[in-house]
Structure formats: C-alpha cells, structure tokens
Amino acid sequence: MNDYSRLLACYDRPGPRYTSYPTAPVWRDDYTAEHHRERLQAAGQRHGEPLSLYVHIPYCNAMCYFCGCATVITQRHDKEQPYVDRVLAEAALTHAALVGGQESTRPIAQHHWGGGTPTFLGPERIERLFEGLRALFPLADGAEVSIEVDPRVTTQEQLATLARSGFNRISMGVQDFDPKVQHAIHRVQSFDETEAIVRGARDLGFLSVNVDLVYGLPFQSIEGFQRTLEQLHRLSPDRIACYSYAHVPWLKKHQTVIPEDALPRGADKLALYLCALQSFVEHGYEAIGMDHFAKRDDELAIAARRGALHRNFMGYTTQPAQDMIAFGMSSISEVDGAFAQNEKTLPAWEGAVDAHRLPVVRGLRRTEEDERRRSIILDLICRFGVTFADHGGAEPFRQRYATELQALEPMVQDGLLTIDPTGLRVTEVGRLFVRNLCMAFDAHLPRDADNSGPRFSRTV
Ligand code: SF4
Structure with missing residues (x-):
C-alpha cells in the first residue's frame, strides 16, 4: 500500500464519474421539452438505426443510507398502476415526437429497467408495462433486455414473469454481505435471499447475471470484505460491478446518517478495491472498464478484448446504439447529440405527463x-x-x-x-x-x- 500513498495524495480528489460528457452539473435549465422534441424528430429520421430504451421505477420499500439514486420511499402498492399508466403515456408522447403517426423504424437494441426498485411492480404491472412499451417500440433481434432487481423484495413469480416477457439479463445489488456493514447502510439482505434469485434467474434461462458490490461503505474491513467476496464467488455471477461508494451528503441528505468516522478512506478504501480486484482476477474475471468485470467468455469481456465496448447511462454494453430514450421520474435521455433529463420529483413529472408535455426539466445539446x-x-x-x-x-x-x-x-x-x-x-x-x-x-x-x-x- 505504501506504493500507492503518494498517488493517493495526488489523485484521490473530487471528480466526476463520467457517466456522461459533458457531466450533469453543467447541463442547462433552459434546455426544454421543445428542444427535446426537435432532437426526437431528427432522430426519428435515422431509419433502421438501433435505439436504447430506459425506464426508471423510483419506488423502494425503505431507504438504503448509501443510495445515490432517484427514489421515492413507500410501501403503498396502489401507486404502481398510476405510475405504469403515466410511463406508457410518456412513451406515447415520445413516440409521437419521434415518428409522428407512423410506426417506429428504429428497433430497440437495449431495453433496460432501473430504479429505485423495478420489482416494486407486481407481475401484472410488469407485464402490462413491458407489453405496452414493446408495442410502441419493437425489439430488435437479439436485443438486450435487462432489469435491476432487489433480492429482498423479488419473488420467483416476478422472475418468471420477467423471463416470460422477454427479459434476458438481470442485475442485483449486494453491496456487502457483512451484517455490520448491512446494518450501517440500512440494507439487511441475506446470502440465501440473494442466492435464491441468482438460482431462479439461471433456472429460467436468463443469459447473464450481474451482481453489484460497493467498496468504501461504513465499517468495511478487509477481513469482512474477503468473506463477502468468498460468498460472491459461490454465486458465480457472469458480471460484477464493484463501485466506489460516493459519499455526497450535501446532495443526498440521507447519507448524513452514515457515521463519517466509520468510512474507510484513502489507502484503506483503495485496499478494499485491490482486494476485490485480486479476487476477481483469481476467479477468472476480466476488467472490462471502469468498475466492471466479466467472465472471460461473457459477451462484454469478448467485446472489451475486441475494443468494441460501448457505455451509456445504463453501464457497459455491446450495443452501439447512439440514442437512448428514457421514461419515468428523473430519467435521462440521450438523443441526437443532446441530453434531456426528466422532472426530478414525482409530482412535477406526473404534472407534466398529465398535461401531455414531454416532462423535460434540463439538458444540454453537445457542441x-x-x-x-x-x-x-x-x-x-x-x-x-x-x-x-x-x-x-x-x-x-x-x-x-x-x-x-x-x-x-x-x-x-x-x-x-x-x-x-x-x-x-x-x-x-x-x-x-x-x-x-x-x-x-x-x-x-x-x-x-x-x-x-x-x-x-x-x-x-
Ligand atoms: S433499493 Fe436500491 S434504489 Fe432503493 S434505496 Fe436501496 S440502493 Fe437505493
């Protein structure tokens, strides 16, 4: 670790994650729904080019204190149906802007649901939302259809519905199996719960299973993280994302609950990552990009070796789609060289959709x-x-x-x-x-x- 101490002193500093460039803080409030509509119209003319589609389901049962996502915390499942209806209404507005009254000529190469917790939705709503979207935006042959699930709330019935609908890739958060860490981040999730979802997904024929870990969480130690890694390898996921915990309490107020002095920092935090890196390599994973690892025969690892990997807001992909349309509260579209972010609160997003407006609140057209x-x-x-x-x-x-x-x-x-x-x-x-x-x-x-x-x- 001594070798790294000087590098850490120089380079462990605040900086963007580059999920987009230009990064979100420089996007402009005067980028409006009309600007987005113009970009959609232009994108609609590029017939035959693949398109990506993202849906944001913001609901979660409880707040995990480390979370950096756009969430709405509730246990009220009567909210499912109105949300699904509005996402479909927003999709129809987008479809109209993209192709007028015509059928879309841009096949969906990548269709992804993230959150929040997409499996907050029950099987019926999952089916209804997916079918509604697919009717508007047909899938390309061999499309990646993926979803983030929370093993604590996902049932085998939901998994079966997802598989039947056409989802073929699944991703789940683990973060850390250490009970002390789990309590500190308010996310208690047993190995057995996680294993049941991994096994269920494999039995149903999902092509790829991804597990997310996070390093830099409160009370994480090398010994505890090594135990987590051993448990992870028992699950043998096809892909692993190992993210650095982003502690930004000035942006995410719930993170103030996390005790600052329990956070591993600098050399201690880097040691956790290096421990994970070594373990991944020893178990046959390849680093395919920033924070992401895949088994040698996984399509992402193959694409990485060929220099054919792409990245968008959903993460790394083999699909070269340049444009991504996104639906739901706070979601981000990337269309015809511009970013457009939806309203970031549920009432504002609902109000815009109910008024038949594209619910864009900010964005940026790239130069x-x-x-x-x-x-x-x-x-x-x-x-x-x-x-x-x-x-x-x-x-x-x-x-x-x-x-x-x-x-x-x-x-x-x-x-x-x-x-x-x-x-x-x-x-x-x-x-x-x-x-x-x-x-x-x-x-x-x-x-x-x-x-x-x-x-x-x-x-x-
Ligand atoms: S379940 Fe996921 S999205 Fe919801 S609060 Fe926890 S980490 Fe955030």
Whole structure:
C-alpha cells in the first residue's frame, strides 16, 4: 500500500464519474421539452438505426443510507398502476415526437429497467408495462433486455414473469454481505435471499447475471470484505460491478446518517478495491472498464478484448446504439447529440405527463468540441487508451490537445499512462485513477481550487 500513498495524495480528489460528457452539473435549465422534441424528430429520421430504451421505477420499500439514486420511499402498492399508466403515456408522447403517426423504424437494441426498485411492480404491472412499451417500440433481434432487481423484495413469480416477457439479463445489488456493514447502510439482505434469485434467474434461462458490490461503505474491513467476496464467488455471477461508494451528503441528505468516522478512506478504501480486484482476477474475471468485470467468455469481456465496448447511462454494453430514450421520474435521455433529463420529483413529472408535455426539466445539446472530447473520454473508460488515428491523427491530436497532454505529463511520470507515437495507453495502476485521466480532457471542469468544493465524490 505504501506504493500507492503518494498517488493517493495526488489523485484521490473530487471528480466526476463520467457517466456522461459533458457531466450533469453543467447541463442547462433552459434546455426544454421543445428542444427535446426537435432532437426526437431528427432522430426519428435515422431509419433502421438501433435505439436504447430506459425506464426508471423510483419506488423502494425503505431507504438504503448509501443510495445515490432517484427514489421515492413507500410501501403503498396502489401507486404502481398510476405510475405504469403515466410511463406508457410518456412513451406515447415520445413516440409521437419521434415518428409522428407512423410506426417506429428504429428497433430497440437495449431495453433496460432501473430504479429505485423495478420489482416494486407486481407481475401484472410488469407485464402490462413491458407489453405496452414493446408495442410502441419493437425489439430488435437479439436485443438486450435487462432489469435491476432487489433480492429482498423479488419473488420467483416476478422472475418468471420477467423471463416470460422477454427479459434476458438481470442485475442485483449486494453491496456487502457483512451484517455490520448491512446494518450501517440500512440494507439487511441475506446470502440465501440473494442466492435464491441468482438460482431462479439461471433456472429460467436468463443469459447473464450481474451482481453489484460497493467498496468504501461504513465499517468495511478487509477481513469482512474477503468473506463477502468468498460468498460472491459461490454465486458465480457472469458480471460484477464493484463501485466506489460516493459519499455526497450535501446532495443526498440521507447519507448524513452514515457515521463519517466509520468510512474507510484513502489507502484503506483503495485496499478494499485491490482486494476485490485480486479476487476477481483469481476467479477468472476480466476488467472490462471502469468498475466492471466479466467472465472471460461473457459477451462484454469478448467485446472489451475486441475494443468494441460501448457505455451509456445504463453501464457497459455491446450495443452501439447512439440514442437512448428514457421514461419515468428523473430519467435521462440521450438523443441526437443532446441530453434531456426528466422532472426530478414525482409530482412535477406526473404534472407534466398529465398535461401531455414531454416532462423535460434540463439538458444540454453537445457542441462539436464536446463530441470530440466525449469520444476521447469514452475511449479512456471503455478501452483504457486513446488511439490518435481514431481522433484525426497524431499531429492534429497533439496540436489540438497540447494543454491536456501537458497536464497528463505528471501522470505519465507517475506511471498512470504511457504516450507513444500511436496514442495514450492507461497502465494497470492508471486504471485505478482513470477518472483523473478523463478530467484532463474535461473542458467544463473548473480548473480552480482542485474542484474541491462540494460537487463531486472522490475519484478513489
Ligand atoms: S433499493 Fe436500491 S434504489 Fe432503493 S434505496 Fe436501496 S440502493 Fe437505493
């Protein structure tokens, strides 16, 4: 760990996660439903191009204190039907903007439900929502149809409904099996509950099972995390996401309940990640991108080796769909070079849909310069490298990004990346700090004061 202490001192600092570029804090409030409608109309003309679709189900039974998602906490299941009806109404509005009265000519290559807890919905509502969406937006052959489930509330009947409807990939949160950690984050979930869902999904023929872990949670220790990893490997998921806990209590008020002095930080937090990394490699997983691992024969690992991985708000994918339409409270669409985020509270989103308005509250249309930088950042987080030839050639790249390459020089000295005549290559150590490398190309990031204001989580 001593080897890392100096790197941590330099590079464990606040920074974006780059689930989008430009990142959400710089999106604009004057990007409206009308702007989104124009982008949808333009996207509707690109006949035959694949499209991604995301649905956000915000409801959860109880709040997990570490959570960073947009949620609505309730046990009232009479809310299911009105929510499903409004999502379908929003989908119809989007469909009308995309193709007028015609049938959509853009097949859905990736259809994903996230939350919140999508399996807050009972089997009937699951079926109704999925069928309603599929009728408007038909699936492409071989589409990825995926869902996030919470093993604490998901039944075998729901799993069977999902499989029958056409869902073929499933993802579930575990975070940590250590009871002390689970109590501290207010998410008590037994191994048996989790195993039952993994086994049920496999029996029903789901093509891929993903499990999420989180490191940096309160009271996590190496010994406890190693036990969690041993239990994880008994489940043998096809994919694992191992996220850094983003402690942002100034944005997520419920995180103030988490005792600050119980949080592993710096070298202790990195040690948890390195422990996980070693365990994944020993069990035959490959690092496919930032925080994500897959078995060697998983399609994501194969795509990563071929340099054909893509990333959007839903995570890593083999599907190259450029546009994503998203429905539900707070969801984010990415259409024709622009981001559009829906109203972030349930009443505001409901009000807009009920008034037959696309419920957009903010967004951003990317400039050509944004597109160029976005594609560099995507190369860094999907391929751990940038090939100059893919970005206009070595000399134009060096001229255009002279300042950025200069800013990367200390990272080259520190062994985080190499720069050769063909491009930039992120080293094994550099992968731990890849958000810092992306930050060098982020033209919207304030360069003053190390971004140390309360804005982003830490990069490690
Ligand atoms: S179940 Fe998931 S989305 Fe809901 S509060 Fe817990 S972590 Fe957040």
